[in-house]
Amino acid sequence: MNLHIIKHPLVAHKLTLMREADCSTGKFRTLTKELSRLMAYEATRDFETEHCDINGWCGHINGERIKGKTLTVVPILRAGLGMLDGVLDLIPTAKISVVGLQRDEETLQPVSYFEKLVDKMDERPALILDPMLATGGSMVATIDLLKAKGCRNIKALVLVAAPEGVQTVHQAHPDVPVFTAALDSHLNENGYIIPGLGDAGDKIFGTK
Numbered sequence: 001m002n003l004h005i006i007k008h009p010l011v012a013h014k015l016t017l018m019r020e021a022d023c024s025t026g027k028f029r030t031l032t033k034e035l036s037r038l039m040a041y042e043a044t045r046d047f048e049t050e051h052c053d054i055n056g057w058c059g060h061i062n063g064e065r066i067k068g069k070t071l072t073v074v075p076i077l078r079a080g081l082g083m084l085d086g087v088l089d090l091i092p093t094a095k096i097s098v099v100g101l102q103r104d105e106e107t108l109q110p111v112s113y114f115e116k117l118v119d120k121m122d123e124r125p126a127l128i129l130d131p132m133l134a135t136g137g138s139m140v141a142t143i144d145l146l147k148a149k150g151c152r153n154i155k156a157l158v159l160v161a162a163p164e165g166v167q168t169v170h171q172a173h174p175d176v177p178v179f180t181a182a183l184d185s186h187l188n189e190n191g192y193i194i195p196g197l198g199d200a201g202d203k204i205f206g207t208k
């Protein structure tokens with residue numbers, strides 16, 4: 001499995017705070033951001049760097065910088081937006097590509113109703129953001145969409161994953177690593193991750 005469960009005391013602590021039933025909208029939103037920032041640090045660990053010459057205070061010195069085109073982050077509407085600021089704290093130059101999906105009532109498959117992608121997707125690494133990897137349908141559809149634009153270096157960043165979702169993504173796109181703070185038990189009959197976080201979109205946006 002191309003699955004990375006991020007083990008870090010801060011990640012575990014913050015996720016536990018988010019799981020509390022009485023976690024307020026403000027607290028949930030802040031924790032989503034903090035957790036996303038920590039996780040993005042881990043998910044970008046293997047980014048390639050190259051040497052460069054820079055003008056230092058004492059003359060020319062060797063530096064190191066990230067190689068290639070700037071990353072694009074891809075929040076999936078709407079809950080993925082909650083993770084965006086945390087990632088941008090870490091990578092302020094990242095380009096943002098937004099994807100919105102809805103279920104086709106006939107096929108029951110997720111179809112895109114909104115996509116605004118940045119240019120040169122075939123040259124950029126992409127980091128997809130969605131707090132909950134439940135059935136995996138939206139994640140697979142987003143990866144399909146990015147690959148259709150030529151994107152080849154794709155990672156998925158989620159806060160909580162269900163085994164069912166991980167399996168679905170892995171079967172469709174074994175090359176795409178999934179980074180998560182937790183791999184939970186299962187999906188319930190309504191498609192919620194157990195124990196999960198509840199409806200992450202509602203909690204981030206304060207809707208019910």
Ligand code: URA
Pocket residue numbers: 079132134191192193194196197198199200201
């Ligand atoms: N989406 C959510 O917000 N929560 C789940 O548990 C599953 C999908």
